[in-house]
Every structure is written in structure tokens, then in C-alpha cells.
Amino acid sequence: xxxxxxxxxxxxDRLTGDLDEAGAARLDAHLADxxxxxxxxxxxxxxxxxxxxxxxxxxxxxxxxGVAESALHTFRFGERRRNLVRGLAVGIAVAAAVVVMALTPxxxxxxxxxxxxxxxxxxxxxxxxxxxxxxxxxxxxxLEDGATxxxxxxxxxxxxxxxx
Amino acid sequence: xSDTEHPGESHHRxxxxxxxxxxxxxxxxxxxxxFLVGDEEALGELFERHQHTVYAIVRRYARSADDARDLxxxxxxxxxxxxxxxVGRTRGRKVIPFRPWLLRIAxxxxxxxxxxxxxxxxxxxxxxxxxxxxxxxxxxxxxRAERERMVRAAVVRLPKRQREVLTLRIDAELSFLxxxxxxxxxxxxxxxxxxxxxxxxxAMVSEPEESAx
Numbered sequence: 001x002x003x004x005x006x007x008x009x010x011x012x013d014r015l016t017g018d019l020d021e022a023g024a025a026r027l028d029a030h031l032a033d034x035x036x037x038x039x040x041x042x043x044x045x046x047x048x049x050x051x052x053x054x055x056x057x058x059x060x061x062x063x064x065x066g067v068a069e070s071a072l073h074t075f076r077f078g079e080r081r082r083n084l085v086r087g088l089a090v091g092i093a094v095a096a097a098v099v100v101m102a103l104t105p106x107x108x109x110x111x112x113x114x115x116x117x118x119x120x121x122x123x124x125x126x127x128x129x130x131x132x133x134x135x136x137x138x139x140x141x142x143l144e145d146g147a148t149x150x151x152x153x154x155x156x157x158x159x160x161x162x163x164x
Numbered sequence: 165x166s167d168t169e170h171p172g173e174s175h176h177r178x179x180x181x182x183x184x185x186x187x188x189x190x191x192x193x194x195x196x197x198x199f200l201v202g203d204e205e206a207l208g209e210l211f212e213r214h215q216h217t218v219y220a221i222v223r224r225y226a227r228s229a230d231d232a233r234d235l236x237x238x239x240x241x242x243x244x245x246x247x248x249x250x251v252g253r254t255r256g257r258k259v260i261p262f263r264p265w266l267l268r269i270a271x272x273x274x275x276x277x278x279x280x281x282x283x284x285x286x287x288x289x290x291x292x293x294x295x296x297x298x299x300x301x302x303x304x305x306x307x308r309a310e311r312e313r314m315v316r317a318a319v320v321r322l323p324k325r326q327r328e329v330l331t332l333r334i335d336a337e338l339s340f341l342x343x344x345x346x347x348x349x350x351x352x353x354x355x356x357x358x359x360x361x362x363x364x365x366x367a368m369v370s371e372p373e374e375s376a377x
Contacts, residue, residue, distance in 0.1 A: 015358070015362060016355045044362050050312050050315040051319050051365060053224060056219065056229075060219075067233060068215070071237045071241055074241060078241075
């Protein structure tokens with residue numbers, strides 16, 4: 001024997017539009033005899049009908065008529081702006097490239113005039129004089145003048161503190 | 165009216181709630197492609213096919229009719245932008261599935277609109293009630309209007325997913341398959357949420373009545 005709880009799923013299926021013809025016939029037959037189930041089914045249907053928003057007013061429908069045109073205008077405006085920005089970016093990049101290409105030879109020329117064109121032989125005497133390397137000739141002279149070996153130790157090897 | 169007087173009426177009401185018209189998605193894709201290569205009439209047709217569904221979705225979330233109109237336009241603009249980018253990236257080989265994207269964007273725009281819970285309480289019930297309040301109300305119509313107000317306020321308090329499924333079904337009249345696609349859930353899940361929403365709404369609305377009696 002079927003009970004009211006067996007028809008709950010049929011009521012749910014009807015709400016979601018899933019009830020086939022055989023199920024619908026069974027449910028309708030039960031609803032005709034069962035006030036409780038009918039009340040439940042009616043209450044659910046009623047609550048959904050109440051929850052539904054009322055249809056749009058004439059004013060709303062009229063206002064909606066202009067949306068397509070307005071959206072088209074906004075979309076095209078966006079496209080034009082994007083193209084403009086893209087065009088500007090390309091223009092700036094091209095202009096920058098032209099400027100760089102135009103200035104590069106001049107910059108290169110200016111740079112070459114400041115650099116030495118020929119190898120200059122360094123002044124070795126001046127470099128030698130600027131260093132603190134001990135002059136071996138002067139050392140020999142000191143020995144001849146009676147300097148001791150200790151003096152030589154103090155003088156060291158002579159290959160220190162070279163500033164070269 | 166007693167329940168035994170019109171036993172067939174409940175069946176009739178059920179039929180009214182059936183929604184979900186089939187939509188030719190291929191035609192949408194063709195129209196989108198046509199618009200993106202410069203055919204402005206194609207956009208007009210896309211609007212004609214979908215603007216009322218989008219409007220029905222966002223209306224529930226909007227604060228006013230102007231707000232709903234603005235949200236409708238924004239939903240279309242976003243999907244057109246997405247279409248333009250996709251076509252550009254794939255050199256015209258691919259185009260986005262227009263309607264699922266459009267409806268998903270509409271739902272997301274609506275949700276963003278009411279992220280602040282306080283806004284939900286104000287929208288859109290007052291605006292719509294005012295829009296319909298110019299006609300004189302006989303007593304029973306006043307009573308019905310009061311019940312509608314209570315039920316719509318209860319819709320706002322439903323859990324998010326149940327509310328989304330319910331409103332997509334009863335306002336936009338989408339099929340459960342389409343609702344599932346928009347919300348990225350299964351069709352069966354959408355049906356379960358819908359049924360739970362209806363039962364919960366009934367409980368929420370009957371509670372004060374029962375406690376009063």
C-alpha cells in the first residue's frame with residue numbers, strides 16, 4: 001500500500017518538471033483523494049509563485065529597448081579608444097626609433113674625436129721616476145761609499161711599494 | 165478557498181512554473197562572430213534573443229529599474245569584450261559560448277552588486293513594489309501583496325546557492341541543465357537546491373503565521 005511519503009518525490013519531480021505522464025496520473029489521482037498532500041503541493045507551488053518577481057513594467061520594457069544601441073555605442077567607443085592608444089604607442093615607438101637612428105651617427109662621431117687616434121709611446125723615465133723602486137745604480141754607489149750589509153738589509157730587496 | 169474545491173488548480177500552478185526554453189546556441193555563436201567582424205545588426209539580434217533573460221536575472225539584485233538596465237548593458241559589454249579577445253587570440257578559429265557566458269556574467273554582476281548584505285535588504289523589493297503600487301488594491305490584493313513581500317524577503321535570506329538556483333529558475337525561467345551550466349554544478353544538484361529552497365521558503369513564511377496563531 002502506498003503512503004503519502006511515497007508521493008513526496010512525485011511532488012518534487014513535478015516542481016522540477018521531471019514528472020512523466022504515468023507519474024503525473026498517479027500523483028493527480030492521489031491528490032484528488034488526499035487533502036494533506038494537496039495542501040502540501042499547493043503550498044509549495046504557491047510559495048514559488050509568490051517568490052517570483054512581478055513582470056517588468058511597460059516603462060522597464062521601454063527602457064530596455066535602448067540598451068542595445070547604448071551598448072553598441074560604448075563598445076565602439078572602447079574599440080576606438082583602444083585603437084587610438086595602440087596607434088599612439090606604435091607612433092611613439094616609431095618616432096623613438098627614428099630619433100635613435102638619426103642621432104646615433106652623430107653621437108658616434110663625437111665620441112671618436114675624444115679618443116686617441118694613435119698609440120702613444122709611454123714615457124718610461126717619467127714612470128720610473130714616479131715609482132718607489134730602488135735604483136740599483138744608487139745602491140752600488142752606497143756600497144762603494146762604505147755602507148754595511150746591514151744597511152743593505154735595511155734597504156731591503158728594493159721591490160716593495162711599487163706604485164706602478 | 166478550500167483545498168477540495170479546485171483540485172485541478174495545483175496542477176495548473178505547477179505547469180506555470182515549468183520553464184527552460186531551448187536556445188539555439190549555434191546561432192548565438194554565428195551572430196557573435198558576425199558582430200565582431202562589423203555586422204551591427206547581429207548585435208541587435210543577440211540583444212533581442214537574450215536581453216529579457218539577462219534583465220530578469222539582474223533585476224532581482226538591482227536597486228532600481230535603472231540599475232537593472234545598467235547591469236544588463238554591462239553583462240552584454242563584458243561578454244562582447246571576452247568574445248573579441250578570444251577571437252583575436254585564436255585568429256577567429258574559436259568563439260566563446262555566448263549564452264552560458266552571458267548568463268554567468270549576469271549572475272556574477274548581480275552578486276557583486278549586492279555583496280554588501282545591507283544592500284540586499286533594500287533591493288529590489290521596494291523599487292518593484294513602488295512600481296506596482298499605483299493601482300488601487302482591494303483587500304485580498306493587499307493581503308497577497310503583503311505575502312509576496314514576505315516571501316521575497318525570505319528569498320533574500322536563503323542560503324546563497326539555493327537562492328541562485330531558485331531565482332534563475334523562477335525569474336529567468338532557465339532549464340535546470342542551463343542553471344547547472346551557469347552555476348557550474350550538476351543538473352541533479354540544481355534540482356535538489358531548488359526543491360530545498362522551496363521547502364525552506366515555505367517553512368520560513370509559515371513560521372511567523374504559526375507562531376501568531
